[in-house]
Amino acid sequence: MLECRELSFHYRRADPGETPDFCFDLALAPGECLAVQGPSGGGKSTLLSLIAGFLDPSSGWLSWQGDAWHDLPPWQRPLTTVFQEHNLFEHLPVWANVGLGLAPDLKLDAAAHRRIRDGLEGVGLGGLHDRLPDALSGGQRQRVALLRALLREQPLLLLDEPFSGLDSDNRQHLWRLVREQQRRGVAVLLVSHDSEDIRALADRRLSLIEGRLTT
Incomplete structure (x- = not known):
């Protein structure tokens, strides 16, 4: 509690x-x-x-x-926090933004990459793995941010x-x-x-x- x-x-x-x-x-x-x-x-x-x-x-x-x-x-x-905006690093692709929730240094093994791919599929962003944040809509950006938070468990x-x-x-x-x-x-x-x-x-x-x- x-x-x-x-x-x-x-x-x-x-x-x-x-x-x-x-x-x-x-x-x-x-x-x-x-x-x-x-x-x-x-x-x-x-x-x-x-x-x-x-x-x-x-x-x-x-x-x-x-x-x-x-x-x-x-x-x-x-704990983990999701804000209204400014959640993503603009120079990193979607997979890396999500991966920060698993490893802040982005040293990700094969299992971590699978979790990222499966997570993106689960939130309807499977085809956006390599896109930069400025190519996403507001709703897509928030799904990336929330997924990153949730993967931290x-x-x-x-x-x-x-x-x-x-x-x-x-x-x-x-x-x-x-x-x-x-x-x-x-x-x-x-x-x-x-x-x-x-x-x-x-x-x-x-x-x-x-x-x-x-x-």
Whole structure:
């Protein structure tokens, strides 16, 4: 289980009143999808960044399955994150972008290459193995990004508006991939402003208002 207890953060700004003091409390069980809603600038991405280790909390408790994460760097945390955009390396072909989820140095054996090929087939991108990202549509790019995240096989998946701007077919395809991960026991924390995404995936939802999570 993911636990955040009084996990606090404040951005240092010229005007201290520009942003609230954030303080997050939540619990997320394996196989569950928790959706977080709130206005732009309200702290949704801040919450994900604290969990992922991209930001350091000023105080509070953060743990997975009872083990504290406070001193763990991002690359040692058992999670993966998919953002709305800027997910892919533009100079790398599709297979290499996906392969980074298996080996950051891209030293891939034959079994890893098979997993990449099978994964691309599974998300309808089998013919795009060698294409560069700028030759893909928005929906195709997001499928590549999500596939890379899923191949890492981490128990926690953070989704930051990953379906925004996609057409209905692409969104439903990605929803199916996420639901499959939930059935395998992956915990999903979804940040989204879209009620359709939340209805399709979320077991629970919380609202982020003035720096606090509420039901």
